[in-house]
Amino acid sequence: MSKSSDAVHAILRQSEGFRSAQDIFTKMRADGAKIGLTTVYRALQSLSDDGRVDMLRTDDGESVYRACESDVHHHHLVCRRCGHTVEVAGPDVERWAEAVGADYGFIEVTHTVEVFGTCPDCASAAAGSR
Known part of the structure; x- marks a missing residue:
């Protein structure tokens, strides 16, 4: 797993609920990370493919993510x-x-x-x- 994926996964593990890619990106940038929004999306896709994060679409169609609690x-x-x-x-x-x-x-x-x-x-x- 890449450093970017590890960092994104860490943010999700510390989060209460589901978060959008934009929320994660904003949090990481505020914490000083030099990361692009596209990299956040790629990391989320990889984490989702690996079953490490849950992804769902909200009523308005936005994809949101959180660290899986169940395998x-x-x-x-x-x-x-x-x-x-x-x-x-x-x-x-x-x-x-x-x-x-x-x-x-x-x-x-x-x-x-x-x-x-x-x-x-x-x-x-x-x-x-x-």
Whole structure:
């Protein structure tokens, strides 16, 4: 792994939730790193390919990343308001994806599933402000 990938991974391990490439780039530059945005994107792609970071697309289509907490395939439940994320297993989703692939003769089926909602804390805060 490259020094750039190691540095990007370190930022993500220190972060609470998902972060965009631009956020990571800005943090690294503020910390004095001489790194370009393209290098950050390449590092994130490499880390994602290696399974060391999770990547998801937000409701508005932006890719965001965080250090993986689990080595096994999983999905994410993400709060639309605060970004709080929970890793969840999805055996029903796994069976469904395999069945859909098989129905059409596909093999080696992979998938990405992200579920968005409002976490209990944000729901309580919203209810309290009414």
